[in-house]
Amino acid sequence: MTEEQRVHLSRSAPAAYKALDAFSREVGRLAAEGGIDDRLKEIVQIHVSQLNGCAFCVRVHVDRATRVGLTADTIAQIPTWRESGVFTARERAALELAEAFTFIHRGGIPDDIYDQAGGILTENEYVALSWILVAINAFNRVAIAGRYPVPARTDEA
Template sequence: MAQERRVHLSKSAPEAYQALDAFSKAVGRVAADAGIEPRLTEIVQLHASQLNGCAFCVRVHVDRGVAAGLDADTIAQVATWRESGVFTERERAALELTEAFTFIADEGITDELYDRVGSILSEGEYVALSWIIVSINAFNRVAIAGRYPVPPRAAAQT
């Protein structure tokens, strides 16, 4: 990706970025109250970031996912979750919901998806995951538009 200078939205309008950060923290509290564990939160945020092509957020959520207990195999399988057997039914429902929200302009949240996911997740889990996905999609757009850099890691960090 070109290294040309771009407007850095978080620095150019810190009040707006702080509001987005506060929103994200509120979403985190909603998720915790609904029983959404950090592992699931990171799987969802990682997948949305992959779908959006946000390398910066993929890096962030791989690191956070490892801290939340995700292993390398699970992280590698997120992109191919439909063909993988490593995810629980609940995680698969969350991943499917992630795709629907991320590509919402394509079909919206169809009745079939809503019913399928709703048969697996509680209403509180559905609500919390929906807000997590809305939040990460907003952060993806900020990072992509600003071309946030993702430099190679030092050898000791790999």
């Protein structure tokens, strides 16, 4: 099958996609109430999308990240966050947790990562961040399976 012949899940099952979108909106509400700011939310969503190889979602979340004030330098540092000095301890714990959720099939959330995140994040932050990670991993799978084309830049003139 060519890309044009791929089943587009959101169009082929709009009710299911609408439910996923509603889930995502609820997760966004939970994130706001749980103390996860837009900067942190976009950093982890970009990283998960990069790890999963979802160019569609990377583009969407880079555009959102720039709208909430992330600089090009910070965004460029996300793949090398361990070596970078631009992320706070809280952001680093969230990035570690993002990797654990993305590669959960490799043994779940290891105790050291859980403990590290728990030592930095409140329980409400941990819960909200966990749901963000579940949601972005789901959206990545929908977009990757359908080979969704990378959307145009929202800031291009």
